[in-house]
Amino acid sequence: MSLNIRDSKSCRFDVLALGEVMLRLDPGEGRVRTARSFKVWEGGGEYNVARGLRKCFGLRAAVCTAFVDNEVGHLVEDFIMQGGVCTDFIKWREDDGIGRNVRNGLNFTERGFGIRGAVGVPDRGNTAASQLKPGDFDWDDIFGKQGVRWFHTGGIFAALSETTAALTIEAVKAANKYGTIVSYDLNYRPSLWKSIGGQKKAREVNREIAKYVDVMIGNEEDFTASLGFEVEGMDENLTHIETDAFKAMIKTAVSEFSNFKVAATTLRKVITATVNDWSAICYHDGQFFESRQYPALEIMDRVGGGDSFASGLAFGFLAHNDAQKAVNYGAAHGALAMTTPGDTSMVTRKEVEKVMGGGSARVVR
Numbered sequence: 001m002s003l004n005i006r007d008s009k010s011c012r013f014d015v016l017a018l019g020e021v022m023l024r025l026d027p028g029e030g031r032v033r034t035a036r037s038f039k040v041w042e043g044g045g046e047y048n049v050a051r052g053l054r055k056c057f058g059l060r061a062a063v064c065t066a067f068v069d070n071e072v073g074h075l076v077e078d079f080i081m082q083g084g085v086c087t088d089f090i091k092w093r094e095d096d097g098i099g100r101n102v103r104n105g106l107n108f109t110e111r112g113f114g115i116r117g118a119v120g121v122p123d124r125g126n127t128a129a130s131q132l133k134p135g136d137f138d139w140d141d142i143f144g145k146q147g148v149r150w151f152h153t154g155g156i157f158a159a160l161s162e163t164t165a166a167l168t169i170e171a172v173k174a175a176n177k178y179g180t181i182v183s184y185d186l187n188y189r190p191s192l193w194k195s196i197g198g199q200k201k202a203r204e205v206n207r208e209i210a211k212y213v214d215v216m217i218g219n220e221e222d223f224t225a226s227l228g229f230e231v232e233g234m235d236e237n238l239t240h241i242e243t244d245a246f247k248a249m250i251k252t253a254v255s256e257f258s259n260f261k262v263a264a265t266t267l268r269k270v271i272t273a274t275v276n277d278w279s280a281i282c283y284h285d286g287q288f289f290e291s292r293q294y295p296a297l298e299i300m301d302r303v304g305g306g307d308s309f310a311s312g313l314a315f316g317f318l319a320h321n322d323a324q325k326a327v328n329y330g331a332a333h334g335a336l337a338m339t340t341p342g343d344t345s346m347v348t349r350k351e352v353e354k355v356m357g358g359g360s361a362r363v364v365r
Contacts (some may be wrong), residue, residue: 002321026110057315063090105123108121155206181215184217243281274298
């Protein structure tokens with residue numbers, strides 16, 4: 001059974017994301033603590049999905065977020081525009097001159113190498129996006145009059161504050177009202193929840209949001225920490241799970257949340273920071289669909305790989321409404337995205353489809 005996706009002709013946007021977009025500062029091959037220069041670009045778990053659908057797959061994308069009206073805010077806006085994502089729904093907040101009341105989010109991220117894992121140091125307290133609240137966006141206009149086929153948000157944005165959690169619930173309800181497919185990446189981050197109620201609060205918020213989700217995305221830790229579904233067969237470091245164990249957990253989740261039309265995850269075994277076994281699995285209409293395996297995948301920058309999986313998955317449904325193609329697009333896009341630096345995808349649909357078909361890495365001339 002296919003997803004009931006709104007017709008593209010009746011909608012202004014194929015995809016809309018709700019989330020924070022930060023300025024990423026990257027020390028390249030070095031470390032944050034010893035860096036003397038950084039490369040910068042934009043990144044954010046929810047936004048990365050919309051950006052991938054626009055830049056790689058050519059769909060019409062927009063983002064709902066907020067920035068301080070200063071030079072840093074407009075720098076991030078410029079990155080978003082370069083990615084082709086519509087900026088009509090950005091909320092601009094007055095600069096107080098010092099960042100005492102509101103500021104833009106920063107994310108210092110080092111990639112890791114070999115036995116040294118990647119490290120992220122987010123600096124996002126009191127940001128403009130974290131202060132977004134119910135009523136800030138006219139969902140009846142966005143989902144109703146303008147029209148959106150696919151809405152994506154996630155657990156990172158929902159964890160930023162009490163108001164972003166409430167806004168996320170407001171948004172998914174509105175998307176449901178107008179027949180927009182809702183995808184949600186659980187993206188559990190203990191550091192985001194620890195000062196606002198911890199895992200107990202995470203489960204309370206995410207289980208309420210889950211009632212309105214069509215496509216639920218998350219790894220084994222996400223489903224356990226955010227929704228309370230336990231699974232056997234997972235190693236103690238939460239780095240690997242057997243496929244059969246994950247399938248059992250998904251069946252349990254779908255039996256409780258019958259609104260989940262799709263549940264999907266990447267299956268990653270971390271060998272080193274730069275070598276992972278990689279694949280993906282998707283549940284839809286009572287069946288499991290598995291991608292091809294990418295054993296010993298060499299990684300340049302793993303940050304954003306899961307977001308690129310989510311955007312490829314969404315594309316497979318939006319373009320083909322086919323679960324097998326969706327999980328294949330997702331796994332291939334995520335794999336390729338991790339071969340380049342930065343949160344966002346730098347690959348093309350043609351390259352994704354070449355990898356899906358088993359194409360080699362020979363020089364293209």
